[in-house]
Amino acid sequence: MESTDPARLDNIEITEILNGIPHGCVILDKELCIIEMNSSIVLLTGFTVAEARGVRADSILRCNIGDSGKLFRKVLDTGETLSVEGNIITQDHKKKPVHFTVSPFKNDKGHTSGLFLFLEDISILHTFDDDGSGRDGVKDILGHSTKMLEMLELMPVLAHTDASVLITGETGTGKDLVAEALHETSKRSRHPFIKINCGALPESLLESELFGHVRGAFTGAVKDKPGLFRLAQNGTVFLTEIGDLPLALQVKLLSVLDDKEFFPVGGIKKEKVDVRIVAATHRDLRKLVKRGQFREDLFYRLNVLRLHLPALRERDGDIRLLLDYFLRKFNTGLNKSIQEYTGEAVEVLTAYHYPGNVRELRNIVEYAVHICQGKRIKKECLPEYVVSPQVDVEVIEKQQTIQASVVESPRDQPEHSVLVSKGWSDVEQEMIIDALKKTGGNRTKAASILGWGRTTLWRKLNRYGLH
Amino acid sequence: MKILITIKKNSVAPRFDLASEVLIALCEGQQILGKPRTILMTRPSAEDLCALIIKEGVNTVICNGIEESHLQYLVWKKMRVIDSVVGPYGEALKAAAGGFLQSGTILSGARERK
Numbered sequence: 001m002e003s004t005d006p007a008r009l010d011n012i013e014i015t016e017i018l019n020g021i022p023h024g025c026v027i028l029d030k031e032l033c034i035i036e037m038n039s040s041i042v043l044l045t046g047f048t049v050a051e052a053r054g055v056r057a058d059s060i061l062r063c064n065i066g067d068s069g070k071l072f073r074k075v076l077d078t079g080e081t082l083s084v085e086g087n088i089i090t091q092d093h094k095k096k097p098v099h100f101t102v103s104p105f106k107n108d109k110g111h112t113s114g115l116f117l118f119l120e121d122i123s124i125l126h127t128f129d130d131d132g133s134g135r136d137g138v139k140d141i142l143g144h145s146t147k148m149l150e151m152l153e154l155m156p157v158l159a160h161t162d163a164s165v166l167i168t169g170e171t172g173t174g175k176d177l178v179a180e181a182l183h184e185t186s187k188r189s190r191h192p193f194i195k196i197n198c199g200a201l202p203e204s205l206l207e208s209e210l211f212g213h214v215r216g217a218f219t220g221a222v223k224d225k226p227g228l229f230r231l232a233q234n235g236t237v238f239l240t241e242i243g244d245l246p247l248a249l250q251v252k253l254l255s256v257l258d259d260k261e262f263f264p265v266g267g268i269k270k271e272k273v274d275v276r277i278v279a280a281t282h283r284d285l286r287k288l289v290k291r292g293q294f295r296e297d298l299f300y301r302l303n304v305l306r307l308h309l310p311a312l313r314e315r316d317g318d319i320r321l322l323l324d325y326f327l328r329k330f331n332t333g334l335n336k337s338i339q340e341y342t343g344e345a346v347e348v349l350t351a352y353h354y355p356g357n358v359r360e361l362r363n364i365v366e367y368a369v370h371i372c373q374g375k376r377i378k379k380e381c382l383p384e385y386v387v388s389p390q391v392d393v394e395v396i397e398k399q400q401t402i403q404a405s406v407v408e409s410p411r412d413q414p415e416h417s418v419l420v421s422k423g424w425s426d427v428e429q430e431m432i433i434d435a436l437k438k439t440g441g442n443r444t445k446a447a448s449i450l451g452w453g454r455t456t457l458w459r460k461l462n463r464y465g466l467h
Numbered sequence: 468m469k470i471l472i473t474i475k476k477n478s479v480a481p482r483f484d485l486a487s488e489v490l491i492a493l494c495e496g497q498q499i500l501g502k503p504r505t506i507l508m509t510r511p512s513a514e515d516l517c518a519l520i521i522k523e524g525v526n527t528v529i530c531n532g533i534e535e536s537h538l539q540y541l542v543w544k545k546m547r548v549i550d551s552v553v554g555p556y557g558e559a560l561k562a563a564a565g566g567f568l569q570s571g572t573i574l575s576g577a578r579e580r581k
Contacts, residue, residue, distance in 0.1 A: 033578075046551065046571060054578040059553045062481045062532030089482055091551070144543050152540070156518035185514040238475030 015049070019139050024098070024119030027105065028057050035114065044119075046091025057117070062089040065100055072115055075102045078079075079112050085122070097122045104238050141177055142325055145315035158175045158305050165256065166242075166302045167280040169309030172359030172451055175280040176240060178309060183236040188276055191235030199244030200455055201254050205247055208265050217266025226331065227264060229256065229273050236276045241455075242302065243283035243294065257301050277302065300406040312357040319350050322358060326365035327377070336369055341377045348379055356451015363448045383449070429464050432457070468494045470563055471525040473516070474505070478577070483533035483550075484513035490556055491523060494564040503560065507557045513537045520546065529559050529568065553577045 018025045018038035027036040034052045037060075042048055045060055052060045058069060065071055065086035067353040075082050081103040087095050098119050105114040141152070158165055159182050167175045176195065183193040200210060210219075212227030229237060239245070245253065256262045257277060261270045279302045288294035312319060323341065331338055341349065341409055345368075354360050379387060431450060439445035447457040460466075468504035470493075472479060473486035478541035480486035487510070496566025508515060513533075517540055520528060527547045543550050552559050 047553075047573065051573050055553060055573060056478075056577070057483045059478065059531060060576065064482065064485060089534060093533060093535040093538055094549075095534055149543065153521070154542075156514065156521070159514070160518070185512075185518075 009193075009442055023121070024117070026057060026061070026117040026119070028072065028115040028117065030076060030114060032057055032069060032115070034060060041119070044088065044090050044096070058374045061102070061117075061119075063087065063098070072102060075104055075115060076112055079104045079106075082308050085170050088119070099334075139405070141181055142173065142321055143315055143318045144321060145310070147310040148315055148318060149413065151309065154307065155181065156185060158182055159309060160187075160391075161305065162186075163277055163304040164277045164279065164302050165305045165306045166285075167278065167305060167309065168378075169280075169282065170311045170355075170357055171282045171453070171456060172354075172357035173309035173311060175282075175309060176359055177236070178307065179236075179238045179240075179278045179280060182278055183238070183276075186236070186276070188235050192232045193238065194232040195238040195240060197240050197455060198229055199241035199459055203246040203248065206246070207252070210249070211252065211262050211264050212271075213265035214267045217264075221266070224264075225429065229262065229275060230271060232273075232275045234274055236278055239279040241281060242279040243281040243285060243288055244459075245294075247295065250298045254295065254298045255303060257298075312354040312361060315457050319354075319361065320346070322361055323365060327369065328364050330369040334369055336370060336372070336374065338372055338377060339375045342379065344379045345382060348382060348387055354451070359453070360451025363451060385449075423465070429466065432460060432464070432466060468527060468564075469523065469525045470494055470527045470529060470560060471520055471523065472529040472559055473490070477555050479529060479531050479554060483516065483530045483537060485511045486516065486530070487511045489516070489519070491525070492559070492560055492564075497565050499560065499564050499578045509549050510557050517541065520544075527560070527563060529556075529563055543579050555579075578580050 014027075014036055015038070018027075019038060021038060022040065024040040025038045026034060026041055029035050033054050034057055037049055037052060041052075041061075045052070045062070047060055057072070063086050065084050071082065073086065081101065083099065084099045085097070085099050087097045090096050099122050101118040101120075102117070103116045104112040105116050107113045125348075143149070143152070155178070165179075165182060169175055179195070180193060183189060196210060198206065204218075208221075208227070209227065210227050210229055212225050212230055213221050215221060215223050239253075239324055252262060256273065260274060261272045263270055285294055285299050285303075289296045289299050312322075323346070327338065327341070330336070349361075349364070352364075352456060356363075364383060367383050368377045368381045372378070432446070435446035435449045436443070438449060443457055443461075444454055447454045450457065452460075469491065472490045472492075473483055474480055474488050474490050475486065478486070478528065487508045488505055488509070490503050492506050493500040500502065503530070508519075517537060521544060525546065528541055529549045529552050531550065531552055533548070533550045538548055538550065549568055549570050551565065551571040552568065552574070554573070554577035558574045558576045559568060559572075562572070562574070572578075
């Protein structure tokens with residue numbers, strides 16, 4: 001055994017050599033237990049060399065490379081080096097992407113007597129995937145307020161059924177994130193998740209996008225095109241802004257929900273689909289039903305399971321949690337070393353009412369991280385509209401007046417309601433114009449200042465004829 | 468006290484998110500009550516596992532590697548999570564029932580060659 005155990009040949013020397021390598025190195029015996037490992041592995045796993053010696057490598061490394069035992073055995077048997085990509089769970093509970101190289105260790109007789117593992121951190125290659133897109137999927141749903149805990153408790157239940165889900169909530173509350181999380185935790189997670197914005201396309205285009213078309217169905221339809229419903233087969237279709245779906249398509253959607261089949265545009269053959277529908281809207285669908293803008297039968301069909309996302313101002317304590325979370329996130333993403341907010345900044349940020357909810361809070365923190373030159377985010381680093389609350393108070397008051405007038409007597413006093421609504425529209429138009437002026441006409445930046453998505457801004461610009 | 472351990476063969480599973488089997492035991496006054504039961508998951512999934520833990524009304528979760536989001540979720544749900552535990556699950560269960568199991572423990576049985 002002594003001649004086959006490389007670590008025993010000269011333990012101190014081997015440890016020193018391994019520690020000189022700036023990547024993770026581990027030496028295993030034939031039973032796949034650790035003989036030696038370097039300081040990089042100690043840093044990653046949190047286990048010392050003395051603790052890890054003699055323990056099976058998979059328990060110490062916590063990697064996901066298939067059944068690591070099988071992979072290691074294969075290298076032992078064949079004597080050939082293998083390289084695979086995978087990840088490990090570090091001592092600080094992070095999932096770190098790693099490139100593994102497993103090589104056989106041979107004794108002086110040429111027999112394989114152990115393994116050498118080389119672990120290369122490839123986090124940098126994954127940085128764009130994680131941060132560039134601005135969203136991290138399921139793990140991004142944060143909150144410990146009562147309302148959020150209630151919602152988080154309900155989510156696994158909703159994920160395990162196959163019924164339609166209607167997600168409601170104000171703009172920026174995270175409806176898209178929740179829809180994706182429902183899909184990811186459902187049995188359909190291995191199949192596609194397709195998001196369709198019902199308010200973003202004109203009716204004729206939307207029908208073709210959703211249900212596909214056959215060749216010759218209309219001018220320019222030069223070949224058959226599968227619709228998004230067909231592409232999402234066995235997966236989930238997420239219909240966002242469902243309140244904006246044209247009435248004609250509402251009928252077609254209802255038939256898909258009921259019969260699980262539809263005709264593509266211009267087609268004569270029905271297509272069968274098996275998809276789960278998750279819909280979301282920031283509008284009050286009951287009101288739309290009353291006004292005849294949304295089909296009652298479709299509303300009841302979609303409203304099987306309902307998930308209401310609370311507005312940020314209703315989530316006690318979550319503002320602070322999110323402020324810290326986004327500070328950490330942007331600190332890493334922008335290579336900054338800001339440590340905290342000053343007391344004054346926290347006071348301003350927690351007192352603000354966030355009409356754009358989490359999206360607005362995220363944008364405010366991003367702005368502050370960009371502006372801040374020191375180690376602490378001060379009040380001066382925050383956007384003007386957050387620091388000076390006059391405009392916001394006015395907006396809240398107007399919003400409350402509108403809600404009150406609509407709730408109290410929508411039929412008895414229509415003139416009053418219209419008058420107040422006109423006032424709100426004026427305020428909103430002013431806000432849009434101000435934001436566009438500030439950004440020199442850049443709509444993406446203006447939407448960011450307003451705490452809206454680009455689609456919302458585009459819709460509102462259309463509504464007010466501000467193009 | 469209800470204890471759940473993520474297991475793989477005879478040991479604590481190396482990873483929470485890849486565990487496909489769990490052991491649930493009831494303990495009272497440092498004693499394990501009855502025979503612990505094992506549940507096989509249909510597929511390894513940290514989310515499914517979290518849902519199971521909530522459904523079972525578990526008080527203490529013993530596991531090895533666990534991601535921050537799942538750890539935080541369980542802590543928010545008022546669970547005690549003892550993570551980075553390496554070694555045979557039987558030994559882990561006894562230590563937890565006795566009240567002396569801590570995060571980051573490598574149990575003596577982890578070095579026994581099978």
